Amino acid sequence: MYNLLLGGAAGQGIDTTVAILEKLLKHSGYYIYTTRDFMSRVRGGHNFSMIRFGTEKINSHSDRIDGIIALNDETIHLHKDKLTEKGFILCDSSLEYSDDRIIKLDMDKKAKELGNLRASGSIAIGAILKLFGEPFTYVEEVMPRVIKKDFLEVNLKAIQIGYDSVEPVFEHLEGPFKDYMLISGSKAVGLGAVAGGLKFYSAYPMSPSTAVMEYLAYIGNVSGVLVEQAEDEIAAINMALGASYAGARAMTGTSGGGFCLKVEALGFSGIAEIPLVVIDVQRPGPATGLPTRTEQSDLKFVISAAQGEFPRMVIALRNHEDSFYQTIRALNLAEKYQIPIILLSDQYLGDTTACVKPYNLEDITLTEPAKEAEGEYLRYRITENGISPRLIPGLTEHLVTADSDEHDERGWITESAEVRNNMMDKRMRKLEGLTLELQEPEFIGEEDCKVLLLGWGSTYGPISEAVSRLNKSGKGSYGALVYGDIYPLPKQNLEKYSKGRTLINVEQNATGQLASLIREQTGISCDRSILKYDGRQISGEEIESQVLEGGLD
Amino acid sequence: MGKFTTYETAWCPGCGNFAILNSLKTALEELDKDPKEVLMVAGIGQAAKTPQYISANSFCGLHGRALPAAVAAKIANEKLTVIVDSGDGDSYGEGGNHFIHNIRRNVNITHFVHDNQIYGLTKGQASPTSKEGHVTEVQTDGSMNTPLNPVLMAIAAGAGFVARGFSGDAKQLVTLMKEAISYPGYAFVDILQPCISFNKINTFAYYKSKVAPLGEEYDPSNKAAAIMTAMEGEERIPTGIIYREDKLDFHRKHNLLKDGKTLIEQERNTKVIEALINRFV
Ligand SMILES: Cc1ncc(C[n+]2csc(CCOP(=O)(O)OP(=O)(O)O)c2C)c(N)n1
Ligand code: SF4
Numbered sequence: 001m002y003n004l005l006l007g008g009a010a011g012q013g014i015d016t017t018v019a020i021l022e023k024l025l026k027h028s029g030y031y032i033y034t035t036r037d038f039m040s041r042v043r044g045g046h047n048f049s050m051i052r053f054g055t056e057k058i059n060s061h062s063d064r065i066d067g068i069i070a071l072n073d074e075t076i077h078l079h080k081d082k083l084t085e086k087g088f089i090l091c092d093s094s095l096e097y098s099d100d101r102i103i104k105l106d107m108d109k110k111a112k113e114l115g116n117l118r119a120s121g122s123i124a125i126g127a128i129l130k131l132f133g134e135p136f137t138y139v140e141e142v143m144p145r146v147i148k149k150d151f152l153e154v155n156l157k158a159i160q161i162g163y164d165s166v167e168p169v170f171e172h173l174e175g176p177f178k179d180y181m182l183i184s185g186s187k188a189v190g191l192g193a194v195a196g197g198l199k200f201y202s203a204y205p206m207s208p209s210t211a212v213m214e215y216l217a218y219i220g221n222v223s224g225v226l227v228e229q230a231e232d233e234i235a236a237i238n239m240a241l242g243a244s245y246a247g248a249r250a251m252t253g254t255s256g257g258g259f260c261l262k263v264e265a266l267g268f269s270g271i272a273e274i275p276l277v278v279i280d281v282q283r284p285g286p287a288t289g290l291p292t293r294t295e296q297s298d299l300k301f302v303i304s305a306a307q308g309e310f311p312r313m314v315i316a317l318r319n320h321e322d323s324f325y326q327t328i329r330a331l332n333l334a335e336k337y338q339i340p341i342i343l344l345s346d347q348y349l350g351d352t353t354a355c356v357k358p359y360n361l362e363d364i365t366l367t368e369p370a371k372e373a374e375g376e377y378l379r380y381r382i383t384e385n386g387i388s389p390r391l392i393p394g395l396t397e398h399l400v401t402a403d404s405d406e407h408d409e410r411g412w413i414t415e416s417a418e419v420r421n422n423m424m425d426k427r428m429r430k431l432e433g434l435t436l437e438l439q440e441p442e443f444i445g446e447e448d449c450k451v452l453l454l455g456w457g458s459t460y461g462p463i464s465e466a467v468s469r470l471n472k473s474g475k476g477s478y479g480a481l482v483y484g485d486i487y488p489l490p491k492q493n494l495e496k497y498s499k500g501r502t503l504i505n506v507e508q509n510a511t512g513q514l515a516s517l518i519r520e521q522t523g524i525s526c527d528r529s530i531l532k533y534d535g536r537q538i539s540g541e542e543i544e545s546q547v548l549e550g551g552l553d
Numbered sequence: 554m555g556k557f558t559t560y561e562t563a564w565c566p567g568c569g570n571f572a573i574l575n576s577l578k579t580a581l582e583e584l585d586k587d588p589k590e591v592l593m594v595a596g597i598g599q600a601a602k603t604p605q606y607i608s609a610n611s612f613c614g615l616h617g618r619a620l621p622a623a624v625a626a627k628i629a630n631e632k633l634t635v636i637v638d639s640g641d642g643d644s645y646g647e648g649g650n651h652f653i654h655n656i657r658r659n660v661n662i663t664h665f666v667h668d669n670q671i672y673g674l675t676k677g678q679a680s681p682t683s684k685e686g687h688v689t690e691v692q693t694d695g696s697m698n699t700p701l702n703p704v705l706m707a708i709a710a711g712a713g714f715v716a717r718g719f720s721g722d723a724k725q726l727v728t729l730m731k732e733a734i735s736y737p738g739y740a741f742v743d744i745l746q747p748c749i750s751f752n753k754i755n756t757f758a759y760y761k762s763k764v765a766p767l768g769e770e771y772d773p774s775n776k777a778a779a780i781m782t783a784m785e786g787e788e789r790i791p792t793g794i795i796y797r798e799d800k801l802d803f804h805r806k807h808n809l810l811k812d813g814k815t816l817i818e819q820e821r822n823t824k825v826i827e828a829l830i831n832r833f834v
Binding site: 241264 | 588589590592609610611613618620621623624625626627628629630632633650651653654810816817819822823825826828829830831833
């Protein structure tokens with residue numbers, strides 16, 4: 001497994017270079033896992049991406065770097081300490097820095113000679129392919145697919161120049177991942193939404209959730225999903241509710257601060273029983289926090305957001321597979337139970353690109369609202385399972401109501417104590433059915449482990465990497481439960497695996513929100529916490545060393 | 554009995570809301586609308602209860618948030634006749650941002666605002682259109698804020714149909730409502746309405762003495778004249794269609810909707826999704 005870091009200032013073309021390089025490496029058979037670390041500015045600052053690639057599945061980034069591609073001095077200074085012995089630093093000849101591992105190329109000069117300064121990134125790409133012993137042949141296959149016609153020739157030439165300027169250092173490894181997808185978490189959500197029958201998506205731009213909106217807008221004309229940029233987050237969620245009521249599957253997305261604004265309407269979805277999916281791509285808070293960085297600190301907020309009580313579901317997305325399939329499932333469950341469902345992603349998962357097996361549409365069925373009702377139509381009919389007959393206005397003989405006030409079975413305002421009780425009970429009964437739909441947290445590691453790590457959402461990758469490293473290290477036996485469905489909290493696996501084990505919760509927040517939810521709901525307490533909230537994602541290696549430092553066992 | 558029945562209301566006897574509701578019923582009936590195709594959307598307030606009192610589809614949402622829900626419902630299914638019927642606090646206070654931006658969006662919906670220049674449901678605080686100096690239990694020294702002129706604002710923001718009506722002039726109001734509902738784009742009617750319980754300044758008699766219907770000779774397509782007309786209000790309050798302009802509405806401009814197929818009729822296409830998946834391979 002190798003790990004490359006590309007760093008420079010915003011505006012230097014890191015993203016484009018990374019996007020091309022990861023596609024080339026995937027085409028050569030590698031499994032790719034690319035993380036993005038950037039500052040909240042349009043030009044300047046220090047941005048970098050890490051492309052980790054290898055011949056087996058990769059779940060997280062690594063702190064060990066085999067090669068640095070430095071577009072400026074700062075990149076070298078900031079990251080050289082993580083460079084391995086055999087590692088290299090590739091940079092332009094103009095950079096004044098000396099180290100035995102440095103490889104200087106005349107990238108800028110040669111790119112200028114080619115007539116396009118932007119081609120210097122391609123010179124670097126060529127050099128890297130050679131350094132890793134990659135054959136040149138597939139460059140010609142891949143490049144036409146990833147670069148516009150007008151720029152193709154110059155970039156092919158640039159890659160050739162880079163390729164011819166260095167000698168191999170590493171060995172090409174044969175991997176089977178050529179036909180896998182390479183997709184970011186946020187695009188996977190967008191694609192899942194389309195596969196899940198989405199028709200309407202409204203949002204107000206906010207990092208890092210904007211990527212979902214951008215992707216849906218990008219494919220809007222072919223996918224038939226209408227994306228509307230709302231005037232604010234309140235409008236966005238109310239639009240989604242209006243569209244959903246009128247029969248268009250709807251979703252809205254935002255990040256923490258935007259979710260705050262959506263809160264009243266979330267409860268409206270609950271009382272009016274209008275299906276809705278809201279994705280919160282978390283970033284560190286409170287308020288504006290760290291706009292481009294990562295955290296998992298909205299869990300306790302979203303499970304209790306909005307006044308009053310109503311059934312809801314929260315699903316934390318763990319990886320690029322979940323991002324697709326769970327979005328579809330959320331849209332279906334929202335429809336079936338007529339409740340709001342919140343998907344929790346975060347900057348790390350949203351912006352990371354990874355390989356996944358091409359998504360399979362075969363087993364996907366969509367839950368549809370009823371076409372007609374028999375007899376007297378009561379939109380909010382009291383039923384045993386709590387689900388009332390939802391019809392679509394204009395597509396039925398009946399009139400359809402929706403009301404944010406407490407209402408009777410017809411959907412008319414009421415203040416009757418009896419009706420209130422019946423309506424509350426009816427709505428809350430949905431939880432019984434919902435509980436049967438819950439997916440248990442995935443268990444990873446050794447069945448008879450002594451130490452059990454607990455996590456949720458995007459720490460799935462780092463935790464599973466940590467567990468496998470820990471088990472290989474021979475220092476004890478380890479397992480982990482990583483939650484996807486997190487509210488209502490599934491309890492069976494926790495009860496099964498927690499007995500007699502040391503429990504450590506691993507979370508990207510300062511207070512241990514999962515641990516506290518578990519304690520509240522089951523009485524089970526964790527013995528230790530590994531918490532990180534500096535805006536950077538914890539790595540498998542970091543978890544491993546913190547587990548060992550803790551000296552449990 | 555017409556197609557649009559009314560139900561028992563919770564309004565104060567003598568309130569201007571009744572006349573507005575009746576005019577709305579008449580307008581819908583005269584336009585021969587089918588209740589099943591009509592969607593009434595409101596926020597929260599006394600006026601916002603209107604959808605509860607008429608037999609049509611109803612969406613009673615959140616305070617100030619009727620417009621976003623209404624436009625999205627129309628975007629989802631163009632075949633619905635979507636009417637927002639709500640108060641001045643709802644539409645210009647809590648919902649002010651949506652008011653401005655949905656003028657820009659120009660979705661083909663109709664927006665009736667019951668403008669009683671007061672917050673009724675919350676018992677008499679100043680609204681964005683309350684007169685300067687209006688004393689209430691909150692504005693104890695009289696409102697110090699300049700009242701909004703919603704008609705002027707709507708024209709300035711680019712609305713294609715802007716009208717003012719008066720609950721006491723049912724004949725004109727029905728005409729205005731019919732024109733507004735038939736207008737292909739966002740149509741806005743500010744309807745002056747006395748609140749007999751909390752607004753002792755803008756009473757029925759007050760409006761009666763000031764309201765002046767625009768005559769035949771008035772040309773609503775002249776924007777400069779419309780702006781001047783909208784600025785009147787001290788001596789007389791002009792009512793009627795103040796500004797009217799033909800504009801392409803949201804649906805006619807949107808790639809997915811302009812051929813007339815509604816959003817909810819668009820099929821999910823597995824082939825397309827497979828192709829999208831393949832782009833990532
Ligand atoms: C978010 C929110 N804020 C405040 C309220 C309380 N509230 C209900 S109606 C209303 C004002 C109603 O005034 P207007 O829209 O002018 O309608 P009217 O009752 O005068 O017809 C207010 C402030 C609410 N329901 N929701
Ligand atoms: S409070 Fe005013 S607006 Fe409300 S019903 Fe009574 S009179 Fe009408």
